[in-house]
Amino acid sequence: MKILDLRTMRGPSYWSVKHYKLIVMKVDLQDLADAWSNSAPALAEQLPSLLPELLEPQPHQEAGKHGPKNPPLTEEQLQDGEPLGHVIQQVALALQRTAGMPVYWGKSYPAHQEGVEFVVFSYQEERAGRMAAEAAVQLVDDLCHGRAVSVKPIIDELHEIREEEFFGPSTYSIVAEAASRNIPYIQLKNSSIIQLGYGVNQKRIWATTTSYTSHAGVEVAGNKNRTKAMLKDAGVPVPNGTTVYSEDGLRDAVEELGFPIVTKPLDGNHGKGATIRITNWEDAVEGLKAAQKYSRAVIVEQFIEGDDYRMLVVNGKLIAAAKRTPAAVTGNGQHTIQQLIDEVNKDPRRGVGHEKVLTSIKADQHTIDLLSKQDLTLDSVLPAGQELYLKSTANISTGGTATDVTDLVHPYNLLLAERVAGIVGLDICGIDLLTSDIAIPLNETRGAVIEVNAAPGFRMHISPTEGLPRNVAAPVVDMLFPQGGTARIPIFAVTGTNGKTTTSQLLAHIVASKGYKVGFTTTNGIYIQGVQLQSGDCTGGQSAEFVLKDPTVNFAVLETARGGMLRSGLGFHTCDVAIVTNVAADHLGMRDIYTVEEMAAVKGVLPRTVRKDGWAVLNADDDLVYAMREKLECRVALFSMNEHSPRIREHAENGGLAAVYEEGYITIYKNSYKLRIDRAAEFPITFGGRATFNIENSLAAALACYCYGFDKDDIKQALRTFVPSAAKTPGRMNVYKFPQFEVIVDYAHNTHGIEKFAQFLNATEATHKVGVVSGLGDRRDEDTLGFSRIAGSIFDEVILRQDRDLRGKTAEQLKEIMERGLRLDKPELPITYIENEMDAIDHVLATAKPGSVVVMFTENIKATLKKLDDFEASLAQ
DSSP states (O other), X not given: OEXXXXXXXXXXXXXXXXXXXXXXXXXXXXXGTTOBGGGOHHHHHHHHHHOGGGGSOOSSOOOBTTBOSSOOOOHHHHHHOOBHHHHHHHHHHXXXXXXXXXXXXXXXXXXXXXXXXXXXXXXXXXXXXXXXXXXXHHHHHHHXXXXXXXXXXXXXXXXXXXXXXXOOHHHHHHHHXXXXXXXXXXXXXXXXXXXXXXXXXXXXXXXXXXXXXXXXXXXXXXXXHHHHHHHHHTTOOOOOXXXXXXXXXXXXXXXXXXXXXXXXXXXXXXXXXXXXXXXXXXXXXXXXXXXXXXXXXXXXXXXXXXXXXXXXXXXXXXXXXXXXEOSEEEOOSSSBHHHHHHHHTTSTTEESTTSSSEEOOOOOHHHHHHHHHTTOOTTOBOOTTOEEESOSSOOGGGTOEEEEOGGGOOHHHHHHHHHHHHHHTOSEEEEEEEESOTTSOHHHHTOEEEEEEESOOXXXXXXXXXXOOOOTHHHHHHHHSOTTOOSOXXXXXXXXXXXXXXXXXXXXXXXXXXXXOEEEEETTEEEETTEEEEESOOOSHHHHHXXXXXXXXXXXXXXXOHHXXXXXXXXXXXXXXXXXXXXXXXXXXXXXXXXXXXXHHHHTTTGGGEEEEEEEEEETTSHHHHHGXXXXXXEEEEEESOTTOHHHHHHHHTTOEEEEEETTEEEEEETTXXXXXXXXXXXXXXXXXXXXXXXXXXXXXXXXXXXXXXXXXXXXXXXXXXXXXXTTSTTSSEEEEOSSOEEEEEOOOSHHHHHHHHHHHHTSOOSEXXXXXXOOTTSOHHHHHHHHHHHHHHOSEEEEOOOSOOTTSOHHHHHHHHHHHHTSSOTTOOEEEOOSHHHHHHHHHXXXXXXXXXXXXXXXXXXXXXXXXXXXXXXXX
């Protein structure tokens, strides 16, 4: 077997609108092309024991028309016969689940090529998903060919990836709570910072610090001496103590405080370097050394008797409290300490790192040192009933346990915790205290607040070992996004074969004219508030995220091309308005899309992402676009260039919104009324009404904005003030009027596009019409012939050139196909072949006849426009 293609989807895609995180793999089965699982007995014999997760019943199985939604793969199915693509898919999912990543959805089906399968499945972590894909193919191939296999190294590596890349439990709880409220999130590149919401409404979290976390508060909490002094001044019970830097200082501290004491680094966290209940000088010196591994300054404090409690305060309110117990084992008189640890670790709630509710106990050097102080080793046998603590701190991450005590907290202690958070100045604050009973006021139990933590962990509260789990993430999200506010910004998204760039630019102009700070993407680049920040084709998911991450943007207009959707999916999950301009034969044969119907399915992803009360704006004149409405759950509006369209009439009669070009006007149909926006000829983009394709684009833009709620007069004014130019709409109908002739620069590059352009050129008066054209090497021959045939029919003379990137064909092949197509209807058409585009432009500018129109279908838009600007400047000299 061989993987031919491996893609990672990060949003709605051609393969699924609802499952955003997908691996899409194309596998050549090679010598196993005709084989099913029953032709390789090793699959049924070994897979179930290698990967028990394959056989596990999977949660949330919703019964569909064909049974469970995510059925497991059973031994009987493997024996009866399953397609190998389906086996690979299930193995890839099972590998991830075994490593603690609960993923279930997938599908497989034959590709267009014989013996090749598409395998699609969910992932939790991108790197783990890609590794699982490669491992699953190798595993199934090895079993089918009788080779020995080992799953453990794969699972171990997947475990490592999960621990390195998956959100920690605290971050995950906040992200999950936000997602449950339809608040979008983006993980910022190369960081653990998560953006919640879009544009100007975004907030950020880093673990449990937020956009509102005070830097001063973090600094205070990080300096234990300063914290203790501030709390003591405010009447909060704290342990007596001092800061030392050497053994001499330690000796003075012991004389002042007496035993037992605690040593801990001044700037420590998570219990690192801390030693508690020190009762003699030797242990005190060891405690000093342990703390100085993390900080030269070491705090020495009285040891406060009592249990360890964590109080969590969010936005000034106590949200949860937990009693924490260090990792421990209880003797039975038979087993060694190591055997007791191994037994405790068999608890299904324990796992690697943050994989599960509890962390497995690891007997590290700290544990061995603690045992040594009690004259014990890991091979010692504890008497029955004796409890032994294996860590000096109660952190969950080192194997400790937590019991929820939120409902037991005395009002005095509740107020104390809320005051402490305010004194230190933290929006999310973890307060550690020692007391014999949290239900009794701290000042009565002689307890004390021993530490205040910025970025406290949530794990002990969301998944306590005992007691009620607390949704401590909800108040965090409430704080970041108060009721009545929004985390989102409006999104207009545009797709189609032709017209999407111009439509996107029109939309951005209309929206900006309403005072919004617009970010928009097109095939020309990324623009923030009218300033181009990136150039090139920016119509994929990363470009969309660029806009949605910008903190100054409050409205997004996103051109969305088929390439990005097939390469990695959309860069957003839902939008407010989606426009589909048309679907035509372009890019067929690329990325496994071979028919116009398949292309329509790709483009149809976009309107399916519109929120239920949003709008899909569809071209009623295009059969494939019109048919998209059948799969939509949102509201639908239609536009048409045909004022007598039965589809529009039926839609309007049923109360639908529509926009129609009638009697020279762009008109909105609303119920039985007609609202006229303006005469299309008044819009500069239509070139006096000659550019019918831009009338169509104006229809789509006007209708989208009207659906969203913009006033028709504002739309009219904006369309009248959108003046196309090389600066504003580069490569889209850029007209240069020179003294002797006129030049039009456009991007028409497919049959549908040049058909629309032909209508404009035929309505344009000229003594001679010259075209500078080229073919594209990644198009089917029939597409290139269709394009060149129309080009030949509308020009009196053609300059044939080549693109810089021939995209798979030779210059000679393209030249032959183009010349054949250009002369299909005009055998005597004059054709001049000049390979280099800039040379071709120089030639046509030097030879253009008076009164002629020269049309340049350009590849290098920037260089072409510069050459024309230079030519214009030279004429002015």
